[in-house]
Amino acid sequence: MSDDGDLPWRFSADQGLEDQLFDRDRHIRYLEMNYHLLPSPYEGQEIIRLTLAYFTISGLHILDALDRVDREAVINWVLSLQAHPKNEAELNNGQFYGFHGSRSSQFKSLDNGVSVPNNSHLASTYCALAILKTVGYDFSLIDFSSILKSMKNLQQPDGSFMPIHTGAETDLRFVYCAAVISSLLDDWSGMDKEKAKNYILSCQSYDGGFGLIPGQESHGGATYCAVASLRLMGLIEDDLVSRCTSSSIIDVPLLLDWCLQRQADDGGFQGRPNKISDTCYAFWVGGVLRILGANNFIDEITLRKFLLTCQSEYGGFSKFPGQLPDPYHSYYGFTAFSMLQETGLNSFNVELGISTVTL
Amino acid sequence: MDSDEDDRIPLSQRPEWSDVTPVPQDDGPNPVVPISYSKEFAETMGYVRAVYLADERSHRALQLTAEAIHFNAGNYTVWQFRRLILEALNADLHDELEFVEHLASKNSKNYQLWHHRRWVAEKLGTEAAGRELEFTKKIFVNDAKNYHAWSHRQWVLQTLGGWEDELAYCDELLEDDIFNNSAWNQVSYAVKAILTKPENESSWRYLRGLYKNSMPSFVMDRRVSTVCLTVLTTKANCVFALSLLLDLLSNGFEPNQELKNAVEALLPESRDQDSDMAVTICSVLEIVDPMRVNYWRWRKKSLHSEVEEGVRNLRVH
Numbered sequence: 001m002s003d004d005g006d007l008p009w010r011f012s013a014d015q016g017l018e019d020q021l022f023d024r025d026r027h028i029r030y031l032e033m034n035y036h037l038l039p040s041p042y043e044g045q046e047i048i049r050l051t052l053a054y055f056t057i058s059g060l061h062i063l064d065a066l067d068r069v070d071r072e073a074v075i076n077w078v079l080s081l082q083a084h085p086k087n088e089a090e091l092n093n094g095q096f097y098g099f100h101g102s103r104s105s106q107f108k109s110l111d112n113g114v115s116v117p118n119n120s121h122l123a124s125t126y127c128a129l130a131i132l133k134t135v136g137y138d139f140s141l142i143d144f145s146s147i148l149k150s151m152k153n154l155q156q157p158d159g160s161f162m163p164i165h166t167g168a169e170t171d172l173r174f175v176y177c178a179a180v181i182s183s184l185l186d187d188w189s190g191m192d193k194e195k196a197k198n199y200i201l202s203c204q205s206y207d208g209g210f211g212l213i214p215g216q217e218s219h220g221g222a223t224y225c226a227v228a229s230l231r232l233m234g235l236i237e238d239d240l241v242s243r244c245t246s247s248s249i250i251d252v253p254l255l256l257d258w259c260l261q262r263q264a265d266d267g268g269f270q271g272r273p274n275k276i277s278d279t280c281y282a283f284w285v286g287g288v289l290r291i292l293g294a295n296n297f298i299d300e301i302t303l304r305k306f307l308l309t310c311q312s313e314y315g316g317f318s319k320f321p322g323q324l325p326d327p328y329h330s331y332y333g334f335t336a337f338s339m340l341q342e343t344g345l346n347s348f349n350v351e352l353g354i355s356t357v358t359l
Numbered sequence: 360m361d362s363d364e365d366d367r368i369p370l371s372q373r374p375e376w377s378d379v380t381p382v383p384q385d386d387g388p389n390p391v392v393p394i395s396y397s398k399e400f401a402e403t404m405g406y407v408r409a410v411y412l413a414d415e416r417s418h419r420a421l422q423l424t425a426e427a428i429h430f431n432a433g434n435y436t437v438w439q440f441r442r443l444i445l446e447a448l449n450a451d452l453h454d455e456l457e458f459v460e461h462l463a464s465k466n467s468k469n470y471q472l473w474h475h476r477r478w479v480a481e482k483l484g485t486e487a488a489g490r491e492l493e494f495t496k497k498i499f500v501n502d503a504k505n506y507h508a509w510s511h512r513q514w515v516l517q518t519l520g521g522w523e524d525e526l527a528y529c530d531e532l533l534e535d536d537i538f539n540n541s542a543w544n545q546v547s548y549a550v551k552a553i554l555t556k557p558e559n560e561s562s563w564r565y566l567r568g569l570y571k572n573s574m575p576s577f578v579m580d581r582r583v584s585t586v587c588l589t590v591l592t593t594k595a596n597c598v599f600a601l602s603l604l605l606d607l608l609s610n611g612f613e614p615n616q617e618l619k620n621a622v623e624a625l626l627p628e629s630r631d632q633d634s635d636m637a638v639t640i641c642s643v644l645e646i647v648d649p650m651r652v653n654y655w656r657w658r659k660k661s662l663h664s665e666v667e668e669g670v671r672n673l674r675v676h
Binding site: 036053073077108166168219257 | 393400430431433509561564
């Protein structure tokens, strides 16, 4: 073997971290294991089981291993979680008719006259549609109009979205969910884009990043939700950094500088200044930079090095180096590597949060 | 929770639940990502389904929601049902604050917990303001940057009161005149923070943010260039000082010789120096902030359009 230190596949007697590779096979096995059965500690996340499914199935798609999935079973299970209004009157009763995150929020009413409200959730709805899109389900087969008609009920006067009509926190996460749902269904009748835009803009902080709610500290995840939503709504252009025009509804130079400073000395990305690097921000912040057209300003070599220290021997990725993997950080580790154009991985649509490579 | 698990009596063996038949989960024929539920979890959720479907808003149902929440603190359906029960029972919400506080130690980043806390506080009204601020302080002891706690604090001050007058006053001052006394203090405060820890990005961003709506003040306030000069000459971490100086130059700031010397001292090879100080600064940044070398190169190339834009902004004012 030549002693060329630049070759990424050089082997040495003791495999130091510099020689570590992205272990695609091991990651596929990790996802397959999750796909078939999640161990009991995951009952603490039972309510978001559909989200765990999204991480697993979309993850397999990114790793170009979607053949491991029983497409029909997935479609049937996901569709079984949809909330259906019984009639026109029910559709207009103010509830949101989307998808439930799991059976824990989905109740079949007994014949005792007690009406059971549906607890379908905006984030679960996004995950459901993302999974269906991923496995190539033909959206024209089903009428999704009840989702869009009832989604309007969730939008607040200030433009933000509540995820469930029975009451919950309202913030940028759910504005993003509404925008990406509208985008996947290619129908914007379910939300007032102008109001949503104003809410998003009110979340941009003095330092260029976005907080989750107006007045809050800039945060990597919130910034992704803001920028991805604006992009999906067509309110900011692609590749803003290359365009010399400074007119944009957001302060792009300040945002750019804030995002780039989130790459820490260890190469990983942090969610806020002075916090430690965490795998998932390679997606949240890295994704924003990609949307802005500034991904070449990232130090990809040291980012890769950091991410590989979070790669688990069990497959998947952990939040911090040397910890156990979890579905969430694993998924965002995979998306980060896709953005780094890792061999063997499918390309990834940052704003939609899925790979749009067709099967 | 291990010791609790040993003490837990199955619901099927509790006399007060003998009249209820749990409703099992129907996952369908080909479930995806099934979870290997423990028997305790499955049993609890079976009874939750039963009382939920019967819409039973009783004390035992309230206790059951607490057990379900301990298993899955993110279960918003159970939290919401708990709120309905609390209302139906006209429960003492001060006890509810205790319940949330007890859970918070292990669930301080749980959105449903914080939403529930807000719901309770809102019901209690302004009398709860003090306790809510104390609650966030307790969270900060273990996690000074807890995002939820900061949001809650902000909400308490805005909604339950305590800050409206002061905030309005500050807003007014900053809008009218950055050189006003209290605003003056704000800049001094930021400068002091910078000099104490020049490597802390937050203080630099805060200082810059104070001038967000007053570009001329930003350029004309000598304290800004002075703090940059001080940090550059003490050879402390200078990335943010250089970045701020670049910002100043882009907005029409005219540097004096002292500043020019300080910057040039960082680039000993005089051939790398440029008559345009902004170009020199970018060259230095390429060296002292190598992680973002491509960004600083791009900034260098974009300098002309940046300066034109900045000077245009100045003229408008």
